Amino acid sequence: MTTQTLKTSEVLQTSQNPKSSSPASVRPAKKPVARRRAKPGAFARAADTTLGRGVIQLLAVAVFFLAWEVAVRAGWLTEFLVGAPSGIWRVFLASMLDGSLPVDTWYTVIEAIIGFLIGTLLGSVAGLGLWYSAFVARLVEPFIVAINSVPKIALAPIVILWFGTGFVSKVALAVSLTALVALIAAYQAARDADPDLQALLASMGASKNRIFRSVIVPSTLPAIIGMFRINIGFALVGAVVGEFISSQRGLGHLIYSASSLYDLNTVWVGLFVLMFVGFLLYHVIDFAERRILPWRQINTAGQVQV
Amino acid sequence: MTASSVQLSLDGIRKSFPGKGGPVPVLDGLSFDIYERDFVSIIGPSGCGKTTVFNVIAGLLEPDSGTMTFRGEVVPGLQGRVGYMMQKDLLFPWRTVLQNVMLGLEMKGVDRAQALDTAREYLSTFGLSGFENAYPKMLSGGMRQRTALIRTLIMDPDILLLDEPFSALDYQTRLYLEGVLLDAVETFHKTVVLVTHDIDEAVALSKRVVVLGNRPTKVKSVHEIGLDARSPIGARSDPRFSDYFQTLCGELEIQTRQRAA
Numbered sequence: 070m071t072t073q074t075l076k077t078s079e080v081l082q083t084s085q086n087p088k089s090s091s092p093a094s095v096r097p098a099k100k101p102v103a104r105r106r107a108k109p110g111a112f113a114r115a116a117d118t119t120l121g122r123g124v125i126q127l128l129a130v131a132v133f134f135l136a137w138e139v140a141v142r143a144g145w146l147t148e149f150l151v152g153a154p155s156g157i158w159r160v161f162l163a164s165m166l167d168g169s170l171p172v173d174t175w176y177t178v179i180e181a182i183i184g185f186l187i188g189t190l191l192g193s194v195a196g197l198g199l200w201y202s203a204f205v206a207r208l209v210e211p212f213i214v215a216i217n218s219v220p221k222i223a224l225a226p227i228v229i230l231w232f233g234t235g236f237v238s239k240v241a242l243a244v245s246l247t248a249l250v251a252l253i254a255a256y257q258a259a260r261d262a263d264p265d266l267q268a269l270l271a272s273m274g275a276s277k278n279r280i281f282r283s284v285i286v287p288s289t290l291p292a293i294i295g296m297f298r299i300n301i302g303f304a305l306v307g308a309v310v311g312e313f314i315s316s317q318r319g320l321g322h323l324i325y326s327a328s329s330l331y332d333l334n335t336v337w338v339g340l341f342v343l344m345f346v347g348f349l350l351y352h353v354i355d356f357a358e359r360r361i362l363p364w365r366q367i368n369t370a371g372q373v374q375v
Numbered sequence: 376m377t378a379s380s381v382q383l384s385l386d387g388i389r390k391s392f393p394g395k396g397g398p399v400p401v402l403d404g405l406s407f408d409i410y411e412r413d414f415v416s417i418i419g420p421s422g423c424g425k426t427t428v429f430n431v432i433a434g435l436l437e438p439d440s441g442t443m444t445f446r447g448e449v450v451p452g453l454q455g456r457v458g459y460m461m462q463k464d465l466l467f468p469w470r471t472v473l474q475n476v477m478l479g480l481e482m483k484g485v486d487r488a489q490a491l492d493t494a495r496e497y498l499s500t501f502g503l504s505g506f507e508n509a510y511p512k513m514l515s516g517g518m519r520q521r522t523a524l525i526r527t528l529i530m531d532p533d534i535l536l537l538d539e540p541f542s543a544l545d546y547q548t549r550l551y552l553e554g555v556l557l558d559a560v561e562t563f564h565k566t567v568v569l570v571t572h573d574i575d576e577a578v579a580l581s582k583r584v585v586v587l588g589n590r591p592t593k594v595k596s597v598h599e600i601g602l603d604a605r606s607p608i609g610a611r612s613d614p615r616f617s618d619y620f621q622t623l624c625g626e627l628e629i630q631t632r633q634r635a636a
Binding site (some may be wrong): 263266268269270271272273274275279283284287288292327362363364 | 430434435454455456457459461463465467468469470478479482483510512528536608
């Protein structure tokens with residue numbers, strides 16, 4: 070429903086309502102009269118559709134790889150140091166066919182996702198929980214800041230010592246990277262929750278638990294889901310760095326072992342697959358956000374374009 | 376006669392807030408009565424602690440001393456018995472209009488199907504049917520405040536606490552909603568306590584006006600408003616309206632001069 074139709078139906082509504090003799094609630098629909106400083110050209114306007122943008126984006130990627138390939142073939146770049154798109158494609162096909170690439174990808178993705186889920190869940194719950202007691206929150210704040218200021222990647226060697234070289238250590242690393250981000254984001258959001266909404270519920274006689282469920286959780290959801298986007302990236306970092314240090318499988322392992330053999334094409338395959346995985350997971354979260362927060366998805370058609 | 380019996384009585388309410396140089400007294404022995412089915416406006420100079428009075432009545436703030444008596448019974452606060460409405464509509468952005476209206480019923484633990492029926496009925500009474508599934512963001516300011524009013528009324532509170540509920544709206548919308556409020560109060564037999572900085576609104580709507588002094592606040596005077604017209608526009612065109620208006624203005628003006636001296 071657009072704002073326009075809403076306003077019109079409101080007019081109908083009020084005129085049918087005998088109580089409203091004065092057109093009090095009827096206000097003219099405000100249309101932003103934005104004087105554009107620089108008008109987008111005819112081409113930009115025509116191409117600014119899903120299809121148009123997609124074509125341009127694909128074209129840009131194609132041009133990039135083509136230039137790369139040409140540069141390598143012409144001898145401007147050394148294939149030994151930068152790889153070549155044709156070689157990358159060959160490696161990709163071969164490792165897909167022998168099944169090693171899907172297995173490596175699977176390992177990394179599962180490590181990242183499990184690490185993301187555990188870290189984000191623990192962090193969010195703890196962060197939201199801090200809302201219950203300002204005293205405890207103030208008490209633990211310096212500790213959180215201190216722990217957060219350690220670059221978590223520096224923990225990787227210890228994590229490997231503690232959890233071994235297998236699957237668990239990668240998950241643990243991903244958890245260590247995501248948990249504090251989640252905690253801080255959730256706590257911040259809970260603290261910023263509208264105190265007036267909480268007062269309103271309190272005046273209705275709501276308990277603290279009830280206020281938590283009805284105000285704190287829903288009003289922090291946008292921030293928490295926004296944090297998911299950051300954390301999915303961090304979880305991948307954790308998994309890959311863990312694999313760099315010691316592993317038998319995974320995309321991190323693939324990249325690390327290939328680069329020590331100067332097999333640049335394989336390194337690129339690992340990197341591109343990682344990019345693709347991150348891209349995909351980002352969109353999964355985007356999709357989830359649209360389902361969970363329908364009230365945030367109200368159209369912005371009336372927004373002023375600057 | 377029940378109409379004039381005391382419903383809520385505040386007696387010697389004191390409240391101070393911690394400040395930089397020790398506690399800052401805000402309420403300094405505040406006492407006044409609210410009758411059954413009363414419409415009391417509280418006016419006073421800005422920053423005199425009107426909202427604090429409210430939060431004390433609503434049970435959101437504990438007074439340092441003093442007692443509140445509700446229908447003969449000393450109570451700490453009126454949680455769950457008051458309907459609270461502020462200048463901000465305080466609609467939950469993640470709830471639809473219908474869900475917002477049902478909020479109070481949910482808190483009371485009313486059966487869901489029944490709550491739905493009641494909510495739909497109220498929405499249609501107040502001309503908002505068709506907007507049940509709209510989110511607050513999609514509504515105009517007047518409609519949002521109307522939704523907030525319905526949410527307050529549907530809980531069937533003993534006392535409506537209105538804290539400058541219409542001051543963010545344009546004049547026409549405000550007149551309209553004042554009318555809606557008066558009708559509703561009449562229909563549902565409610566007691567209303569209205570905090571406003573708008574003398575005009577206070578005279579037009581109330582049966583009595585409580586004037587507060589400067590901080591630390593005491594009750595300065597209580598005025599009976601004897602206008603018969605029970606509509607915001609009718610009251611404003613009553614010849615006695617301007618007399619009341621002048622009196623109350625005078626009372627606030629004296630305070631300004633005192634402060635300047």
